[in-house]
Amino acid sequence: xxxxxxxxxxxxxxxxxxxxxxxxxxxxxxxxxxxxxxxxxxxxxxxxxxxxxxxxxxxxxxxxxxxxxxxxxxxxxxxxxxxxxxxxxxxxxxxxxxxxxxxxxxxxxxxxxxxxxxxxxxxxxxxxxxxxxxxxxxxxxxxxxxxxxxxxxxxxxxxxxxxxxxxxxxxxxxxxxxxxxxxxxxxxxxxxxxxxxxxxxxxxxxxxxxxxxxxxxxxxxxxxxxxxxxxxxxxxxxxxxxxxxxxxxxxxxxxxxxxxxxxxx
Amino acid sequence: xxxxxxxxxxxxxxxxxxxxxxxxxxxxxxxxxxxxxxxxxxxxxxxxxxxxxxxxxxxxxxxxxxxxxxxxxxxxxxxxxxxxxxxxxxxxxxxxxxxxxxxxxxxxxxxxxxxxxxxxxxxxxxxxxxxxxxxxxxxxxxxxxxxxxxxxxxxxxxxxxxxxxxxxxxxxxxxxxxxxxxxxxxxxxxxxxxxxxxxxxxxxxxxxxxxxxxxxxxxxxxxxxxxxxxxxxxxxxxxxxxxxxxxxxxxxxxxxxxxxxxxxx
Numbered sequence: 402x403x404x405x406x407x408x409x410x411x412x413x414x415x416x417x418x419x420x421x422x423x424x425x426x427x428x429x430x431x432x433x434x435x436x437x438x439x440x441x442x443x444x445x446x447x448x449x450x451x452x453x454x455x456x457x458x459x460x461x462x463x464x465x466x467x468x469x470x471x472x473x474x475x476x477x478x479x480x481x482x483x484x485x486x487x488x489x490x491x492x493x494x495x496x497x498x499x500x501x502x503x504x505x506x507x508x509x510x511x512x513x514x515x516x517x518x519x520x521x522x523x524x525x526x527x528x529x530x531x532x533x534x535x536x537x538x539x540x541x542x543x544x545x546x547x548x549x550x551x552x553x554x555x556x557x558x559x560x561x562x563x564x565x566x567x568x569x570x571x572x573x574x575x576x577x578x579x580x581x582x583x584x585x586x587x588x589x590x591x592x593x594x595x596x597x598x599x600x601x602x603x604x605x606x607x608x609x610x611x612x613x614x615x616x617x618x619x620x621x622x623x624x625x626x627x628x629x630x631x632x633x634x635x636x637x638x639x640x641x642x643x644x645x646x647x648x649x650x651x652x653x654x655x656x657x658x659x660x661x662x663x664x665x666x
Numbered sequence: 667x668x669x670x671x672x673x674x675x676x677x678x679x680x681x682x683x684x685x686x687x688x689x690x691x692x693x694x695x696x697x698x699x700x701x702x703x704x705x706x707x708x709x710x711x712x713x714x715x716x717x718x719x720x721x722x723x724x725x726x727x728x729x730x731x732x733x734x735x736x737x738x739x740x741x742x743x744x745x746x747x748x749x750x751x752x753x754x755x756x757x758x759x760x761x762x763x764x765x766x767x768x769x770x771x772x773x774x775x776x777x778x779x780x781x782x783x784x785x786x787x788x789x790x791x792x793x794x795x796x797x798x799x800x801x802x803x804x805x806x807x808x809x810x811x812x813x814x815x816x817x818x819x820x821x822x823x824x825x826x827x828x829x830x831x832x833x834x835x836x837x838x839x840x841x842x843x844x845x846x847x848x849x850x851x852x853x854x855x856x857x858x859x860x861x862x863x864x865x866x867x868x869x870x871x872x873x874x875x876x877x878x879x880x881x882x883x884x885x886x887x888x889x890x891x892x893x894x895x896x897x898x899x900x901x902x903x904x905x906x907x908x909x910x911x912x913x914x915x916x917x918x919x920x921x922x923x924x925x926x927x928x929x930x931x
Contacts, residue, residue: 403907417713418685418891428869448682453855479718499719523843573877577842579790579850579879581860583887596894603689603797604693605897612797614894615846622848623888626683626908629861629879634869644903658845 414548416642421448422627423456423637428535431468436557437515439637444664450473450641452582455567457624460587462636463531464541471498473538486508494506497541502527502542507660518543521654522587525573544570547588548652555590567592570653571628584625586617586653592655593648594618615656616645629656670728681907686713687892690720693800694732700901701822713904715823720832722889725852726798727901728815729806736763738803760794760805767792768806775787776889783808786919789839789854790796791863799876812853813917822857832857832910835918836886836893851882854918858911873903880921886911904921 411529426442429435435458443450447635450456464470472510478486478493482500486493489512496514503516507523518527521541528543544550551568570588594617601609624638691707693702696697700723708715712868715721727737743751743758747765754777761779766772768781772788779902783792793808809815815834823831839847851859859882866874889903 416689416892418888419687420683420888422681459916520773521907532872532874533870537869537872539833549678567750573879577928578925579880579883580921580924581883583843583880583884598894605798606802607797607802609797613846614890615841615844615848618844618892619848619887619890622884623683623685623891625879625884626881626905627681629863639877640891657847658843660843663842 402478418623419639419641420623420627421509421641422485422635422638423448423639424635426462426636429462429636431465431470432555435466436554437561439554440553440561442560442637443639446533450562450564450566451641452564453644454564455569455620455643455645456554456558456593457569457571457584457628457638457640458551458554458622459584459628459636460528460543460547460570460572461541462528463588464530465534465543465547465591467544467550469542469544470534470539471542472536473498473540476569485514488512492494492642494495495526498540498542499527499529502529512577517660520547521657521658522585523660526574528587543572543587548654549588551588551590551653565591566646567623569620569624571624583618584621584622584628588657589617589651589653591647591648591649592617593651596652603661617653618656683888683905683907685888685892686904686906688904691727692728694901696725696730696735698731698799699822700727700731701819702826704819705823705826707902713905714830715829715905717829717908718831718909718912719835720857720885720908721819721823721828722834722836722886722893722905723816723819724791724810724847724849724893724901725808725835725837726795726806727813728809728819728853728878729795730768731801732809732815734807734809735799735804736807737801738805739762746838748808749866750779751873752775760791762798763805763807764792764794765845767794780870782925785812785852788922788924788925789837791900793837793852802818808837808852813855813919814853815857816853816918830856832912834885834887834889849886849893850863851886851918852920854882854916856914858916859918859921861911882918883921 473494478496478497482497483493508515530541547570555568568590596614598612687695736766738759741759748758773780795806813833820833861879879929
């Protein structure tokens with residue numbers, strides 16, 4: 402998958418990017434048309450969606466709309482899950498759910514569980530989320546195919562508004578070697594997740610040798626600044642005024658680096 | 667260092683954050699008053715600095731202003747640096763410079779060098795930067811003390827404008843397990859780098875158990891969206907409208923997780 406080099410250099414005019422919270426969405430439930438809810442909410446707050454907006458949507462509302470919710474009472478844990486759960490005072494059904502969402506375990510220790518999900522994302526608890534899900538025993542899985550979810554929302558927004566937008570599905574991730582979580586991209590549509598600046602020149606005319614910017618992750622982190630502010634009542638942000646490299650085929654997994662190719666670990 | 671819990675919940679009104687590029691700064695050189703250059707440039711583009719703005723400044727202009735530049739021709743490499751450099755066709759003086767900036771080597775392989783800097787940051791090449799530095803043989807080191815650099819810019823901006831702002835010094839980092847670089851914080855002043863949301867409730871009234879957001883890193887990633895756009899001619903971004911937790915004592919090293927405590931690696 403080759404993404405085109407960016408053509409978004411600006412010269413002359415000042416350039417402001419806006420991060421706009423999309424609020425007062427109803428509580429998203431299974432079967433909801435998320436794109437329609439987003440469009441309506443944006444219109445009601447007079448920030449109707451514009452051409453080339455980037456919509457960052459937190460995965461948990463996508464999972465709720467797609468009914469990708471599991472009731473832990475319905476999960477029969479394996480002996481392995483039970484023994485790990487008992488050792489660290491965890492819920493065996495939750496451990497079982499995490500393992501079922503994973504293709505491999507990266508690390509099990511201290512009661513924490515880092516796995517590679519079936520999508521190929523390496524994260525804590527396979528992204529299984531106990532927050533912002535109705536029902537005490539319900540957890541949200543990551544969307545089945547986050548790129549497809551993003552594509553679906555993007556297509557539906559085009560149908561409803563005629564506007565071509567980029568859609569990114571975000572998740573909150575802890576990180577190796579750094580404290581605190583940031584938001585990153587787990588699904589993309591219409592946007593290339595990496596901006597390739599190799600070959601461009603620096604301020605003094607020297608060619609940049611390594612410069613591939615994970616813009617989809619940076620956009621999710623920017624979106625979190627409004628999304629994270631209000632007890633999750635804001636599941637969507639619009640980023641307006643950022644000139645992004647387009648792609649019809651890009652996938653968020655372009656952002657994951659296989660463990661065996663990693664230099665840090 | 668305890669940072670207060672955020673009190674920045676918004677209700678009712680729509681909330682837009684702006685990311686504004688500060689451009690047309692002169693090429694920053696040693697001894698320059700960076701705060702003054704930033705204030706002047708912002709005023710000239712009619713985005714004069716306001717109370718509670720967050721200024722994100724790329725480290726390389728700080729290093730240039732603070733004369734934290736090394737001419738590789740003046741560096742005598744050790745035998746160790748020479749042998750590593752020869753093996754991977756690298757510049758021995760550059761390798762020597764990286765080692766001198768480091769307190770330990772995390773990984774040496776494939777010609778790449780991941781170290782823990784003397785500041786306690788784990789990154790490639792100890793942050794030694796060959797881009798955006800005048801002179802073919804000159805490289806920029808990280809600022810000697812990035813928190814102090816941020817504090818100095820902040821104090822000077824207050825003196826010049828009377829406004830209290832937050833200042834963050836940013837750097838571009840590659841990351842374990844994910845492809846592409848993002849911008850993160852290596853120095854902070856006036857802002858708590860982590861927003862602690864533990865104890866807050868989610869949409870359905872359940873208490874969030876783990877939620878510490880690395881807002882300083884997210885702000886740097888947001889800033890990169892304007893800074894990275896124009897061949898490094900924009901070394902500064904203003905982030906306006908984000909309500910941040912204040913701190914007079916916070917340090918960017920609150921964001922680094924010691925390798926021995928890391929679950930991922």
